Amino acid sequence: MNMKQKLTYMLIGSLFTLAGYFLASIIHTQPPNAHAQDNATKVFDKIICKELEVVNKDGKTMVRLHNFAGGGALRIYNPAGHEVASLSAIVLGGHLNIQSVVDPEKEASLSSIDGLVIDGLVDIIRGKDNGNALRFYNKDNNVVGGFAATEEGGAMAAFNSKGKHVAYIGVTENGYNGVMRINNKEGKELVSISSIKDRPNDGLINIYDFKGNHRSYTAD
Numbered sequence: 001m002n003m004k005q006k007l008t009y010m011l012i013g014s015l016f017t018l019a020g021y022f023l024a025s026i027i028h029t030q031p032p033n034a035h036a037q038d039n040a041t042k043v044f045d046k047i048i049c050k051e052l053e054v055v056n057k058d059g060k061t062m063v064r065l066h067n068f069a070g071g072g073a074l075r076i077y078n079p080a081g082h083e084v085a086s087l088s089a090i091v092l093g094g095h096l097n098i099q100s101v102v103d104p105e106k107e108a109s110l111s112s113i114d115g116l117v118i119d120g121l122v123d124i125i126r127g128k129d130n131g132n133a134l135r136f137y138n139k140d141n142n143v144v145g146g147f148a149a150t151e152e153g154g155a156m157a158a159f160n161s162k163g164k165h166v167a168y169i170g171v172t173e174n175g176y177n178g179v180m181r182i183n184n185k186e187g188k189e190l191v192s193i194s195s196i197k198d199r200p201n202d203g204l205i206n207i208y209d210f211k212g213n214h215r216s217y218t219a220d
Contacts, residue, residue: 160185172197 054063056079064075071089078084078101086097096110125133135146142163148155155170164187172179172194179194189208196202208214 051064051066053061053065056062060077060079060081062077062079064073064077066073066075068088069090073086073088075083076085080101082099082101084099084101086095088095088097090111093111097107098109099107121137123135123137125135133146133148135143138144138161140161142159142161144159144161144163146157148157150170152173153171155168157165157169158167160166162185164183164185166183166185166187168179168181168183170179171177177195179192181189181193182191183189191208192204192206194204196204205217206214207217
């Protein structure tokens with residue numbers, strides 16, 4: 001090996017040695033206050049973004065803030081990645097939903113339009129012009145009972161398991177006297193008890209047969 005070749009190999013070796021020292025200095029050298037900066041709380045006057053996610057130590061999303069159906073939405077997840085709560089904007093207001101992980105069909109939701117729904121079995125409706133109502137559902141999602149505010153006053157209704165109206169207690173059209181109706185399983189009226197129109201102090205009982213014929217009993 002001549003002198004020129006020796007010098008060439010020495011130069012290449014020196015370059016590799018310098019490169020190694022340079023890389024090592026980049027990897028292992030940290031600013032004296034680097035650790036303090038990592039744990040420091042940073043305060044911003046304003047943050048603008050299209051989506052924001054908060055993750056846990058495993059990198060799984062715990063909270064998500066994003067656009068949804070033209071409005072804003074906040075979603076909260078459990079460690080398994082299931083959504084357990086959400087707050088979002090809807091066309092005419094807001095919507096809050098809390099969901100069970102064990103049984104996804106069980107939930108509680110609050111909406112500016114529909115009112116309050118609990119476990120899919122109860123809902124509270126806030127309507128206009130005395131349209132408030134409380135309704136109960138069975139496992140088949142049929143209404144089985146409820147209370148309502150009407151123009152005349154209060155009302156209570158009962159339904160069978162198929163959702164047919166079988167009983168009603170409310171207020172007569174004049175808004176002062178009570179009325180009760182009993183229906184068969186098909187929703188056909190069988191018995192009604194009320195006051196006589198224009199004679200609020202006199203009672204009236206109407207009984208119907210299967211053909212629709214009826215007899216009336218009054219206080220006379």
